[in-house]
Amino acid sequence: MQPLERLVNLVALLLDSRRPLTFEEIRERMPGAYEQADLDTAKRMFERDKDILRDIGIPVDVVATDVWDAEQGYTISKDEYYLPEITFTSEEISALFVAARTGGQDTSAEEAVRKLLYGAEGGLLAGSTGVPMSPDGGPTDARLTAAAEAIAERRRIHFAYRTARGETSERHVDAYGLVFRGGHWYLVGMDRDRGDLRAFRVSRLASDLEDHGDGGSPPHGFRAADHVQPGPWPPGEHGDRARVALSPDVAWIARRSVEGVETLTTRDDGWVEIALPAGEPAWIASWVLSYGPDAEVLEPPALRAEVLRRLEATIAGA
Amino acid sequence: MPEAARGTPKASERLRRLLVMVPYLVQHPGTELAEVTRLFGVGEDALLDDLNLLFVSGLPPYGPGDLIDVDIQDGRVWVRMADYFSRPLRLSRTEALALYLRGTAAAAIPGLSEATALTSALRKLEEGLGPTTLLGRLPQVVEAAEGARPAETLEALREAAAAHERVRIEYHAASSAETTSRKIDPEEVFFAVGNWYVVAWDQRSGEERLFRADRIRTVSPTGERFDPRGLAGAGRPLYTPSERDVPVRLLLHPGARWVAEYYEVGSALERDDGDLEIVLPASRLEWVERLLLRLGGEAEALDPPVLKDRVRELARRTAERYRMG
Numbered sequence: 001m002q003p004l005e006r007l008v009n010l011v012a013l014l015l016d017s018r019r020p021l022t023f024e025e026i027r028e029r030m031p032g033a034y035e036q037a038d039l040d041t042a043k044r045m046f047e048r049d050k051d052i053l054r055d056i057g058i059p060v061d062v063v064a065t066d067v068w069d070a071e072q073g074y075t076i077s078k079d080e081y082y083l084p085e086i087t088f089t090s091e092e093i094s095a096l097f098v099a100a101r102t103g104g105q106d107t108s109a110e111e112a113v114r115k116l117l118y119g120a121e122g123g124l125l126a127g128s129t130g131v132p133m134s135p136d137g138g139p140t141d142a143r144l145t146a147a148a149e150a151i152a153e154r155r156r157i158h159f160a161y162r163t164a165r166g167e168t169s170e171r172h173v174d175a176y177g178l179v180f181r182g183g184h185w186y187l188v189g190m191d192r193d194r195g196d197l198r199a200f201r202v203s204r205l206a207s208d209l210e211d212h213g214d215g216g217s218p219p220h221g222f223r224a225a226d227h228v229q230p231g232p233w234p235p236g237e238h239g240d241r242a243r244v245a246l247s248p249d250v251a252w253i254a255r256r257s258v259e260g261v262e263t264l265t266t267r268d269d270g271w272v273e274i275a276l277p278a279g280e281p282a283w284i285a286s287w288v289l290s291y292g293p294d295a296e297v298l299e300p301p302a303l304r305a306e307v308l309r310r311l312e313a314t315i316a317g318a
Numbered sequence: 319m320p321e322a323a324r325g326t327p328k329a330s331e332r333l334r335r336l337l338v339m340v341p342y343l344v345q346h347p348g349t350e351l352a353e354v355t356r357l358f359g360v361g362e363d364a365l366l367d368d369l370n371l372l373f374v375s376g377l378p379p380y381g382p383g384d385l386i387d388v389d390i391q392d393g394r395v396w397v398r399m400a401d402y403f404s405r406p407l408r409l410s411r412t413e414a415l416a417l418y419l420r421g422t423a424a425a426a427i428p429g430l431s432e433a434t435a436l437t438s439a440l441r442k443l444e445e446g447l448g449p450t451t452l453l454g455r456l457p458q459v460v461e462a463a464e465g466a467r468p469a470e471t472l473e474a475l476r477e478a479a480a481a482h483e484r485v486r487i488e489y490h491a492a493s494s495a496e497t498t499s500r501k502i503d504p505e506e507v508f509f510a511v512g513n514w515y516v517v518a519w520d521q522r523s524g525e526e527r528l529f530r531a532d533r534i535r536t537v538s539p540t541g542e543r544f545d546p547r548g549l550a551g552a553g554r555p556l557y558t559p560s561e562r563d564v565p566v567r568l569l570l571h572p573g574a575r576w577v578a579e580y581y582e583v584g585s586a587l588e589r590d591d592g593d594l595e596i597v598l599p600a601s602r603l604e605w606v607e608r609l610l611l612r613l614g615g616e617a618e619a620l621d622p623p624v625l626k627d628r629v630r631e632l633a634r635r636t637a638e639r640y641r642m643g
Contacts, residue, residue, distance in 0.1 A: 003329040008336060008375040015402040016377055029378040056334045057410045083408040086446030092439035095432035099424035100417055102509070109420045111338070112413035114358055115406040118341040145415045152456040167588075180423040180462035183510070225461050249497050252535055253490050290612040292495065293636045308640040310614040314633040317615060 001032045003049075009033065010049055011058065015081065020063050020073025050074065083115055093120045106141035144202050146209045147187045150175040156192070156215035160206035168206050173198070174215030177224025188224040190216060199228045242278040242303055245271045247294040254291060273298065281306055335360060336368055340386075341406040343397040351393050369395065376400075414447055418456065426462030427509055429472045472507070474537040475516050479504040484521075484542040488535040493602040497535065498522070503544040506551030507531065517549045563599045566606050567621035570594045574616035577609070595620070607632045 009030055014021065023046055027034045034042040053060050059080040065073035088096070093116065100109035150157045157175055162168045172192040179186045185202040197219075243264070246254050251272035255261050264273040278284060278300070285307045288295045297304045339358050343349060355362050369388050376385035376399065386403075389396040409417075418440065425436045444457050471487075478485045485504060490497045502518040509515075514531035526549050565584070570577055571593055578586055584597040600606055603625060610619055610629045619625040 002371065004332050004336075005371055005375055007329060007333045008372065009377075011333075011337070012375065012377055012400075012402055031380075052330045052333070056330055056337075057407060058337075081407060082405045084446050084448070085405075086442055088439055088442060089435070091432075091435040092442070095436035096417065096421060096439050098430075098432050099421040099436055102420050102424050106416060108410075108413045108416035110359070111334075112409050112417040114338045114342075115409055115413070117357060118345050118406050141416065144419055145412055148415045148419060148456055148460070149411070151460075178419070178460045180426055183513070185419070185423070223461075250490070250495075253533055256532060286612045286614070289614070289636070290608055292608050292611055292632055293639065294495075296639045304640060308637060311611075311633045311637040311640070313615050314611060315630055315637065317618075 006030070006033045007049055007052060011053065011076070014060065014074060014076040015078070017075070020061075020065055020075035022065055022071050022073050026074065083118075085119065086116065088116060088120050090120055093117060108141075108145075143205050143209060144178075144185055147175060147185075147202060148178060150209060150211070150215075151178060151187075151189075154215050154217065156212040158210040158212045159208070161200055162204045162206045171200070172212060173200070176218040176222060179224045179228045181225070181228050186224075186228045188227045190218075197222075197227050199224075241275045242284055242297060243273060243275050243299040244284075244288060245273050245296045245298055246291065247271055250291050250294040254295065258287070278303065285310060332368060336372065337403065337407050339368070340372065340397060340400060340403040343395060344400055344404045347396045347398075348394045351390070351395055354395065366390075369397075372397070372400075409447065414443075415456075418443060419460070422460055422462050429514065430509075431473075431476075471534045471537045472514055472531050475504055475531060475534065476507045478537065478539075479507050479516065482543050482546060484540045484544050486538045486540055487529070489529055490533045490535065492530075492533065493600070493605045495604045495608060501540060502527070502529070503546075505546050505549045508551050517551050519544070519547060519549065560601055562601045564601070564603065564622055566598045566600045566603070566619075566625065568596055568598065568606075568610070569618040569620055570596060570613075571616045571618075574613045577613070577617070603628060611636065 010026070010033070013026065013029060021029070023034075023043060026046065027042060034046050036042040036045065050060050059077050061075050061077060062072050063075060065071045093113065096113045096116065097110070100113045147157075149155075155175055156172060158170065158172050160168055161171050173187070173189040174192065175187060175189045176197075177188045179188060179199070186199045187202055187205075188197065188199045190196070191198040241262075245267075248270035251274075255263065255272070255274060258276060260277045262275045264275055266272050276284075281303055284297070284303060288297050288307060289310065297307050335358065339354065339360075342357070343354070351362060351365065354360070355365055358365075360368075369390065372386050373388040374385065378384065383399075386400045387396075387398040389398075421436055421440045421443075424430060425433050425440065427433070430436070474485070477483075482503075484501055486499060486501050488497060488499050500520060500522040502516075502520050504516045504518040507514060507516045516529050516531055516534070518527055518529060519525075520527040526547075568577070569589075575594060577583075578594055578596050581598060584599050586597075587595040589595060598606065603622075606619075606625065607629050610617055610625075611632055619629055
């Protein structure tokens, strides 16, 4: 008998049986499966099969079949085996497939969707082209999942982390939340050594996560996203508004690149005047300068002076 | 793994697949084999091997009425007599988490047409799998925060790519800081590290090019069609080095550190004084000049030597606007 046939029959037998079966019963009911003359050899083969079933997530339990605990029976709990009934529309299943195929080599997410397929309508992927996506890079899948588990269980974790400066150090963190921003996942939590809330980019974890016991609870009103700021900071939402003129060449793209932009007017020379939340002056100055002579701060005067100061510093030094 | 079990990973892989595939086949009688191979990512030969094996499996005493009934006709398949396999094995914790996390990230992508369906699917998943079983309090502590607005041209690009239609685009190339008009054959639209891209054959240069969708201002039809060349899409490197590349060497002070994160950096050297020396591959210097302009005193141009003068010249031209007014 082929190993696969034996395994399928074993799962079928245990799923179909209303009571736990002893090895002797299984051996007797599955002729050709565990028929070695030597009982120990046969039992070892059965044990290996049982381990394979457990490895792929099948809940095989061992229970006593008599009051003296002399005999052991094997059983699969139906409640634990079967996927709970969840009905998805075909659009939802297609969307899950699209999402599952984003990211790296790890196929766990796709396997998950395949399990969810059974209750959906047929012809699912016929019209779906899907959205191809590139991974975040690096072998982060397993670490991301481990971080999610730590957060779900409020664990304290220990790991090595490489900062943007390229320095690697050891961290002890109470894991509070996960945030996806700018194409990257960040783990947010209380850095025990620094006594402060910090965000860690998952792709820069330099080791696996090690469990260090129970972690604390996040402070009241904690929002993980508040602690993640990737790249050049966007302007703040509060404060005065700045007025900026943009050349026709870059106006459309510059307007699109920040939140809260209001178009004021298009001048006769084609330049477009916009207003945007002034927020952090250093950031606005940097944003305006990234368009070179195609952008000019009109107001407030202090910001205008700051841009000119930076330009003069560049002319003097560069 | 014990010595003797080494020969079995293949059997366990096939078992895993069968326990997922069979419930689908029981619920969907007469599914086309081609559909099954596509849905479950399995080759037709492997699928037929699995189905042939299923055919001789079942329950004791393994008489005709006890075996799983597999019927293959005209490229379609029916599976009966397998009630115990009519529902799949539940999701492992790893599978549930992987799907939930990828789904959450994907749902936040600006301009993803599947986002609404995805969000409701994730909610059903949270409810269906239950707070106590798999996900715990995870849904409350995972969030995606993509700020940027979707490119308005995204849908037009996707449609053109799907229908193999040549289009004319107005494109702002960050590398040269110029907006140009060109005809392209868009082959695939994909999302990578925070942005949408379209990989296309560029009629203007006669070369394969990668365009960032948010820098495409307009898309208009040409009425022409094209034969796809099979250009590499998702998963490709976002920057393709070429012979025209000039190695640009910059010194980043702490305030400009983010540059090493934000751009694809060829190499980075940590200096004792806390500065970071990086090499950026660049085919044009225009974008590097503007980058240095925005960094102000936080970065220095080291190589090529001409870069320093060009940044200074750009600063002079920009400063004129402020001195006039």
